[in-house]
Structures are given as C-alpha cells and as structure tokens.
Amino acid sequence: MKREDMIARLDKTFDVVIVGGGASGLGVAVDASSRGYRTLLVEAHDFAKATSSRSTKLVHGGVRYLEQLNFSLVTEALRERGRLYRNAPHMVGDLPFIVPRYKWWEGPFYGIGLKLYDALAGRLNLERSRQLGRDATIQAIPNVHLDGLEGGVMYHDGQFDDARMAIALARTAVDHGAVVVNRMKVVGLVKEEGHVVGVELEDAHTGDRRSISARVVVNATGIFSDTVRRMDDDAAIPMIEPAQGVHLVLDHSFGPGDTAIMVPHTDDGRVLFVIPWHDRVIVGTTDTEMDHPDLEPRALPEEIEFILRNAARYLEREPTHADILSVYAGQRPLVHKGGTGEKSKAISRSHEVVISEAGLVSIMGGKWTTFRQMAEDTMAQAILVGELEDRPCVTEELHLHGYLDRDDPAMPEGHVMRQYGSDAKAIEALVSEDASLGEMIHERLPYRGAEILWAARCEMACCVEDVLARRTRALLLDARASIEAAPRVAAILASELGRDAAWETSEVAAYTELAEGYLPAS
Structure with a gap:
C-alpha cells in the first residue's frame, strides 16, 4: 500500500468517495469496496490521526449502558464485538475484567447485570x-x-490496538480494489444542479489540486463532521458535541496481571478502567464536554488528577505524576439529533446517518466496536442517494487483512508481531536481508527497525509522527523514549523515502514538540 501507487489510481470518477480516514470512513471503504463499488477514501492528515487512535483499546458492548437500560445499543455492540473477534483474530483478543466488590449487595447487583450482558451477546x-x-x-x-x-x-x-486496526481496514479496502490516500484534503464539494457530485482535493505534500466526480459522497470525519456539512450548506445546524476522554499510561508493574479492572462508579459517577495493554497499563477515562473539536487535544490538569485519585483507590500502590509514561486525550463525536443549540440537548451515544438536501451522506457518532454496522447502515443510504446497483453487504464474515486462524501455528507470538498477522513473515524477511533492521529502536520500546521500514514501504507512513504515534504505538507506550528514538526513525524513513538530512532534522524537531504534549506538565 504505497501512496504514490494510490495517487496514480486517482481517476476522475468513482461510485463512492469517502471523506475521513478514521474508524467510520475506513469501515465504509471496506463495505463499499467489498461490494464491488469503485471506492475512494481521502484523509486530510493520517489514518486514525484523531479520535480513532485515542480510544480505551476495547472492543466492547458497553457495560455502563446496561445501567441506563439501553439494551439495543448494548446488543448491537456485543454482536459486532463477536464478529470482529472472528474476522480479525490476529488483532482482537479476549480480555477478562473484574469488578471488585467492597459491599455485600454488589455481588448480586453486578452478577445479574453481567449475566444479562452474556445473554444479550447470544x-x-x-x-x-x-x-x-x-x-x-x-x-x-x-x-x-x-x-x-x-x-x-x-x-x-x-x-x-485501534491505530493498527485502522491500517488493517485500509489495507483490506485496498485488497478489494479501493483507493485510499492520506494527506489528501477535501477543500470543497462539487455540485451540479444543487446536488453533490464530487470533491475538490488538495495534496498536502505538493499543493496540487484536482477534482474527483462521485455518484455519492460520504462525510465520515468524526468530530469534524459539521465542517464538511457546512461545505455543503452554510446554514447547516451543528450536530456534533466533542466529549473528551483522557487516559494515562503506566508501567506494567501497576497492572493487574493479565486481567483488567472495571470500576462502575468513581467519585463523580464515571466508569474507570485499569487495563493491561502492550505490556503497559492504561487507566481512564474521563468524559468532559468541549467547546470545539481539536485535532491534538490535551488533557486538562483536573482530568489527570481525577484519574490518579480514583485509580489509587483500587491499586495497592498509588501512581503519581512521575509514574506517567504518556497521557493521551481523544474527543468522542456525540450527536445532537436536533442540533447542539436545542435546549433539551438530547445526546445520542449511537450513530446517526444524515442526508442533506444536496445528497451529502454524513455518518456521525458511534464507536470503534460498531464501525462495521455503521458502515452497513451508511451504505444502505449511499446506494439510494447515488442510485447505485443494489449489492449485498458481505462484511459480517469478511476476514480483515492479515487474517490467520486463532490456532494457526503461523500466528505470530507477542503483542507487536501478532498485529501484523500473515504479514509478519514479510517483516522478518526484511531482517534476514539487513540484520541492522533487527535492532531495537530504543531499549524501552518493543519495536525494531524492520517495523519502521515496513510502515514506510507498505503502510503509507510519511513522517516520524505516523510511525511513532500510529504504525507503532511508541508515543503512547513511553513518550520520552519515543522522543529519544525519533532520530533513528527519521534516518530509516529518509533512506526509504528519499529525503535529505534537513528533512530528518525538521522531522525530529516536529515530533519532539508533538510528543512533549503527551507528558504531564512538570
């Protein structure tokens, strides 16, 4: 999956053009391409740059929604969890959770609720x-x-691993004939007789512009959905309210082994997770209303304090600011069906497909677990709007790129290589060709030069941030170590991409500035 190859395939006309390369957009790209439609996905920055790389790393039904009696949302998510577990065994694992009980009545209360959780999953x-x-x-x-x-x-x-899942979806779409391009911004919509019939694109690398025609355009830009909706209609009522969730990453010694902890009620009623992930521990999350969407949101001091305070109540050893390896924030796109200005502010935690008068199809809200169902619902409307030949959805049993049976002897061991599935063999071949690629990029990070080269050569990584933040998860696992590893990563990328020493220096500086924002204020 090379960017130059994708750009060479940017024909003038597609059946479906998708704007946005996060979970929603990539899901639609897989759905559309696997039905046989000519499909293009464009992403202004990088795949899963915003919300889709900053989740709690769970494929889950949402236990907390049971208490709200939102059975339909939980049932849908549980069924999608099961499908993803089957279709991507190299990427989705089974994680046991324990809800600690400190009062006698919590046993029957949570026990009955979780039996219902089992029943809804079927x-x-x-x-x-x-x-x-x-x-x-x-x-x-x-x-x-x-x-x-x-x-x-x-x-x-x-x-x-959310960002790795995004790459698997992008490659799955490409496997089925789609064109996917990162750093390709939609700067306008093309209309004929009041109907959206295409997009105007600008290449972030070259500044080149081009016009692409489409039978239907899908807006899948998450927290930025209202921005694209206003390209279509200046008077479009805002529907998205960003809600920020913050997570802290700690050393594995703080963790509960291979088992996660779920705290249903913290001191302000929110849910808290303590989760083992990639030999670290993730603790979160918060749910803070924000005034506007932000591509690089930062944790508020009070959010960090909230997590530290509540985590300490369920761990024998209290974490401090000095123990934080990384802190990351993501913004969920909560949907107000009647617009954010409505007094009632009825918020949907599910997804909504909205069609404008000009035929722009917007998929908003939802979560990672339900991306497949969101895509199917979106395509049902897109087929009607674009007057496309009706073809059945095939994604319920569609294996994602890299698929291996869970018990296949070829399934790689370890959390790093397992994510690549069947591609792991090709990565090991890089080490066989050049032994230096087998060296770790940093003593505190689990990645080798081979994974860096693979990201540039086969996963459309264009810069140091792409590699350390999303193709690997170095930024989240240890922000300080990732800064120290940046020069070597830049050198590998420069060699593969044909960049000069000045580019390397600039990339290291840009990444350092970004990564420092993932460390708590001293």
Whole structure:
C-alpha cells in the first residue's frame, strides 16, 4: 500500500468517495469496496490521526449502558464485538475484567447485570461471567486494594490496538480494489444542479489540486463532521458535541496481571478502567464536554488528577505524576439529533446517518466496536442517494487483512508481531536481508527497525509522527523514549523515502514538540 501507487489510481470518477480516514470512513471503504463499488477514501492528515487512535483499546458492548437500560445499543455492540473477534483474530483478543466488590449487595447487583450482558451477546459471547471470592479476586488482580474487599465479578470483553486496526481496514479496502490516500484534503464539494457530485482535493505534500466526480459522497470525519456539512450548506445546524476522554499510561508493574479492572462508579459517577495493554497499563477515562473539536487535544490538569485519585483507590500502590509514561486525550463525536443549540440537548451515544438536501451522506457518532454496522447502515443510504446497483453487504464474515486462524501455528507470538498477522513473515524477511533492521529502536520500546521500514514501504507512513504515534504505538507506550528514538526513525524513513538530512532534522524537531504534549506538565 504505497501512496504514490494510490495517487496514480486517482481517476476522475468513482461510485463512492469517502471523506475521513478514521474508524467510520475506513469501515465504509471496506463495505463499499467489498461490494464491488469503485471506492475512494481521502484523509486530510493520517489514518486514525484523531479520535480513532485515542480510544480505551476495547472492543466492547458497553457495560455502563446496561445501567441506563439501553439494551439495543448494548446488543448491537456485543454482536459486532463477536464478529470482529472472528474476522480479525490476529488483532482482537479476549480480555477478562473484574469488578471488585467492597459491599455485600454488589455481588448480586453486578452478577445479574453481567449475566444479562452474556445473554444479550447470544452465540457471539466470548465467555460467561462468574462470581469470584476474595482469594480468587486477589489472585487474579494482585495489586487490587485489599481493605474491605469481599470478592469480585469476572466478565469478558475484547481488546485491540485501534491505530493498527485502522491500517488493517485500509489495507483490506485496498485488497478489494479501493483507493485510499492520506494527506489528501477535501477543500470543497462539487455540485451540479444543487446536488453533490464530487470533491475538490488538495495534496498536502505538493499543493496540487484536482477534482474527483462521485455518484455519492460520504462525510465520515468524526468530530469534524459539521465542517464538511457546512461545505455543503452554510446554514447547516451543528450536530456534533466533542466529549473528551483522557487516559494515562503506566508501567506494567501497576497492572493487574493479565486481567483488567472495571470500576462502575468513581467519585463523580464515571466508569474507570485499569487495563493491561502492550505490556503497559492504561487507566481512564474521563468524559468532559468541549467547546470545539481539536485535532491534538490535551488533557486538562483536573482530568489527570481525577484519574490518579480514583485509580489509587483500587491499586495497592498509588501512581503519581512521575509514574506517567504518556497521557493521551481523544474527543468522542456525540450527536445532537436536533442540533447542539436545542435546549433539551438530547445526546445520542449511537450513530446517526444524515442526508442533506444536496445528497451529502454524513455518518456521525458511534464507536470503534460498531464501525462495521455503521458502515452497513451508511451504505444502505449511499446506494439510494447515488442510485447505485443494489449489492449485498458481505462484511459480517469478511476476514480483515492479515487474517490467520486463532490456532494457526503461523500466528505470530507477542503483542507487536501478532498485529501484523500473515504479514509478519514479510517483516522478518526484511531482517534476514539487513540484520541492522533487527535492532531495537530504543531499549524501552518493543519495536525494531524492520517495523519502521515496513510502515514506510507498505503502510503509507510519511513522517516520524505516523510511525511513532500510529504504525507503532511508541508515543503512547513511553513518550520520552519515543522522543529519544525519533532520530533513528527519521534516518530509516529518509533512506526509504528519499529525503535529505534537513528533512530528518525538521522531522525530529516536529515530533519532539508533538510528543512533549503527551507528558504531564512538570
């Protein structure tokens, strides 16, 4: 998947043009291309640059929505969780969670709720929930706070790497004939007789502009959906309210082994997760209303304090600012069906497909777990708007790029190489050709030069940030170490992409400035 190859395939006309390369847009690209439609996806920055690389890393039904009696949302998410678990075994794993019990009544209360969670998943359930005694709870999560502990309830959800999943979706779409291009910005919509019939594109690298025709244009820009909607209609009522979620990344020694902790109610009623991920521990999240969407949101001091304070109550060892390896913030696109100016401000945690008078199809809201269903719902409307030949959706059982059976002996071991699935063999071949690519880029990071070269050669990585923030997860695993690794990464990229020493220097400086924003203020 090379950018220059994709640009060479930028014909004048497509059936479906998708604006936005996050979970929603990539899902639509997979759906449309696998049905056989001529499909183009363009992303102004990089795949999963914003919200889609900053999640809690869970493929889940949403236990907290059970308490709100939102059974339809939970059922849909649980079924999609099961499908993704089957279609991407190299990327989605089974993660056991424990809800610690400190009051006698929490046993039956959470036990019944999680049995309902199992039932709603049906035959796509991962594993049944069960009650644990005090000793079993301590054995499963040795670092749990012991004072007053009575036991726990164990349930199961899925876990994944969001940015790596985005690349798998992009490559799956390309496998089915789609054209996908990053750093290609939509600067305008093309209209004929009041109907959207294409897009105006600008290449961020060269500044070149071109016009592309489409039978239908899909706006899948997440928190920036209103910006594209206003390209279509200056008077479009804003519908997106960004809600910020913050996560802290700590050393694995803070973690509960291979088991996650879910705290249903913190001191202000929010849910808290303590999750093992890539040999680190993620703790979060918050839910803070924001005034405007931000491509690089930053954690507020009070959000960091909230997480540290509440995490300390469930861990024997209290984390401090000095223990934070990285802090990242993402903004969820919450949808107001009647517009953000409505007094009631009825917020949808589900997804909404909205069609403008000019035929712009916008998919808004939702979450990673349900991206496939969101795409199917979007294409149902896009087919009507674009008057496309009606073809069935095939994604319920569509294997994603890199697929290997879960018990295939060829399945790579370890959290880094497993994400590549069947591509891992080709990455190892790079090391066979050049032994220096087998060297780690930093002693505190689990990545080699081979993964860096692969990102540039086969995954459309264009800069140091693409590699350290999203093709690998170095920025989240240890922001300081990633800054120290940046010069070597820049050198590998420069060699592969034909850049000079000045480019390397500029890239290291730009990445350092970005990564410093992932460290708590001293």
